[in-house]
Amino acid sequence: MASSSFLFLIHLFCGMFMLRSRLMEAQSNHNISLGSTLSPLGPQKSWQSPSGDFSFGFLRIRDDERFLLAIWFDKTDPKTVVWSATNLSATREMALKVTADAQLVLTHAQLVLTDGQNSVLWNTTGDSDDVVSHAAMLDDGNFVLARPDGSLRWQSFEYPTDTLLPGQSLLPGNKLQSMDTGYLHRRFELHLRVEANGSDLSLYAITTPSGSSYGFYWSVSTSNIATQLCFQQSRLVLVLMNESVINITSPSPETETDDKVYQRATLGDDGVFRHYVHPKNNATMGWKTVAYVPKEICQSVFTYGSWICGFNSYCKRDNENIECKCPPQYSYLDHNRKFGGCKQDFSSQSCDVDESSMFELQAMVNVDWPLSDYDHFQPMKEEDCKEACLTDCLCAAVIFENSTGDCWKKRHPMSNGRSGSFVNRTAYIKIPKPKGDLARVATSWGYIMPQILIPNAN
Numbered sequence: 001m002a003s004s005s006f007l008f009l010i011h012l013f014c015g016m017f018m019l020r021s022r023l024m025e026a027q028s029n030h031n032i033s034l035g036s037t038l039s040p041l042g043p044q045k046s047w048q049s050p051s052g053d054f055s056f057g058f059l060r061i062r063d064d065e066r067f068l069l070a071i072w073f074d075k076t077d078p079k080t081v082v083w084s085a086t087n088l089s090a091t092r093e094m095a096l097k098v099t100a101d102a103q104l105v106l107t108h109a110q111l112v113l114t115d116g117q118n119s120v121l122w123n124t125t126g127d128s129d130d131v132v133s134h135a136a137m138l139d140d141g142n143f144v145l146a147r148p149d150g151s152l153r154w155q156s157f158e159y160p161t162d163t164l165l166p167g168q169s170l171l172p173g174n175k176l177q178s179m180d181t182g183y184l185h186r187r188f189e190l191h192l193r194v195e196a197n198g199s200d201l202s203l204y205a206i207t208t209p210s211g212s213s214y215g216f217y218w219s220v221s222t223s224n225i226a227t228q229l230c231f232q233q234s235r236l237v238l239v240l241m242n243e244s245v246i247n248i249t250s251p252s253p254e255t256e257t258d259d260k261v262y263q264r265a266t267l268g269d270d271g272v273f274r275h276y277v278h279p280k281n282n283a284t285m286g287w288k289t290v291a292y293v294p295k296e297i298c299q300s301v302f303t304y305g306s307w308i309c310g311f312n313s314y315c316k317r318d319n320e321n322i323e324c325k326c327p328p329q330y331s332y333l334d335h336n337r338k339f340g341g342c343k344q345d346f347s348s349q350s351c352d353v354d355e356s357s358m359f360e361l362q363a364m365v366n367v368d369w370p371l372s373d374y375d376h377f378q379p380m381k382e383e384d385c386k387e388a389c390l391t392d393c394l395c396a397a398v399i400f401e402n403s404t405g406d407c408w409k410k411r412h413p414m415s416n417g418r419s420g421s422f423v424n425r426t427a428y429i430k431i432p433k434p435k436g437d438l439a440r441v442a443t444s445w446g447y448i449m450p451q452i453l454i455p456n457a458n
């Protein structure tokens, strides 16, 4: 009986925010009163929920002097941000990063964030006649401003950033945006679109800097009208107008002991939307993925841009983890941002003199870079395909498909790189032959071309 009425409550929580105010009354000893302030260096830096699970306030950004106005899991180590205020004046919505002299005030009508010069950086907006009586950080992770009658004037749950929490929903027209660790790049978005002929929940790849879309790479659609994407107790579901639901993720055993784990669903900087759990009794255990979409992100292809991994790198999936790898003798453009692409660590083959004997092709089985080809031969023998690239100073790599005898020449930058058993091709990447110095004999390169090793032999 008790558990079924609990489930009923959870169900209504998605979208029916009204009930939250009742919860709020139960927590009224934690009301935040009008005129209360927060600032990054204190005296008050944040407001905690009654259980201490969540905090709202200023959080220092890693490797940065600045702070986010955010909501985070306060008992995990490191603390995990679930919401942050966005910079409304940025051309693309980005997290607001404030300096130590910023201040947040709860006025009679809104929350107002100002900088050291007293100019407004962010506020909760709305009609100033719509009076607020107090605010509260609730135990479910929702930060709310309440009217004197207890109804909600503003709540963070209505403005999700990259994360949904249990009980929270994504409404039509709203979106989640991925964020990198520096809160700068937003490469992916999750949208719930509702049209007269149906609805779809889709993940989009976003261009920088214009913020337009390359297109979607995962989608669930229905001919019905969807009212929300709801994070129920243990799974994410698309709720339809006729009250039936479409499962987006399936429940896992970990989430059945709801009171023992923290949960969140976050759109990651690698484009994957994951449902995570974290044990409440071990702060350092870390977040574990229990469900995710899409299942095969490395397999999609976009005409423009580099797709999931930067140019010249390739995408590899190991269960729910996505890795971007560089080919041999290539390295990351930025070691702190492995999604940012790779550059070659050697001088390209000269087109002025014949250097074809100084280069070789290294085989990378089940690796492909679709779309960046500038020439195509079929049928072709494998050795002829390789030779065609070695003798062409513009060729960066060739892709060979043994079953069909297809040979594709690739130029820089290569895009849509992927690796996996689904790739029935071998990439041959052009790299310089090992140089003739003896010091390198012992290295992992393994062998040396004799004619270079002993140049004075004849």
Ligand SMILES: *[C@@H]1O[C@H](CO)[C@@H](O)[C@H](O)[C@H]1NC(C)=O
Binding pocket: 025, 028, 029, 030, 031, 133, 134, 146, 147, 148, 149, 150
């Ligand atoms: C908190 O707010 C509620 C709703 O407005 C109110 O009933 C209650 O008296 C407040 N509690 C305190 C301690 O201020």
Ligand SMILES: *[C@@H]1O[C@H](CO)[C@@H](O)[C@H](O)[C@H]1NC(C)=O
Binding pocket: 087, 088, 089, 090, 091, 095, 096, 097, 098, 121
């Ligand atoms: C907001 O974005 C604008 C434009 O991109 C930028 O100049 C400004 O520094 C940002 N403000 C904050 C506080 O992050």
Ligand SMILES: *[C@@H]1O[C@H](CO)[C@@H](O)[C@H](O)[C@H]1NC(C)=O
Binding pocket: 088, 112, 120, 122, 123, 124, 125
């Ligand atoms: C709140 O923000 C809005 C939009 O950024 C702005 O138009 C308005 O003037 C701000 N309100 C106050 C009181 O600063």
Ligand SMILES: *[C@@H]1O[C@H](CO)[C@@H](O)[C@H](O)[C@H]1NC(C)=O
Binding pocket: 195, 197, 198, 199, 200, 221, 222, 223
């Ligand atoms: C609805 O119509 C639009 C435009 O005609 C189409 O692109 C979309 O796929 C349709 N959606 C569904 C769910 O049928």
Ligand SMILES: *[C@@H]1O[C@H](CO)[C@@H](O)[C@H](O)[C@H]1NC(C)=O
Binding pocket: 222, 223, 224, 240, 242, 243, 244
């Ligand atoms: C609701 O609509 C969906 C999709 O149109 C359909 O599959 C489902 O059977 C409907 N459920 C009910 C209860 O009518």
Ligand SMILES: *[C@@H]1O[C@H](CO)[C@@H](O)[C@H](O)[C@H]1NC(C)=O
Binding pocket: 247, 250, 251
């Ligand atoms: C959705 O998940 C629920 C809960 O586990 C399960 O009972 C139901 O069969 C699932 N529906 C589909 C269509 O997979």
Ligand SMILES: *[C@@H]1O[C@H](CO)[C@@H](O)[C@H](O)[C@H]1NC(C)=O
Binding pocket: 282, 283, 284, 285
């Ligand atoms: C907490 O998790 C960490 C990392 O998995 C582990 O090393 C540690 O032993 C755990 N502590 C307890 C008390 O279980």
Ligand SMILES: *[C@@H]1O[C@H](CO)[C@@H](O)[C@H](O)[C@H]1NC(C)=O
Binding pocket: 402, 403
């Ligand atoms: C490649 O294709 C040839 C001819 O079709 C075949 O004999 C050979 O076994 C294939 N090699 C591999 C590795 O599949």
Ligand SMILES: *[C@@H]1O[C@H](CO)[C@@H](O)[C@H](O)[C@H]1NC(C)=O
Binding pocket: 402, 403, 424
């Ligand atoms: C993959 O290649 C093998 C041998 O080269 C061939 O037999 C098989 O049909 C190919 N599979 C696909 C899906 O192209």
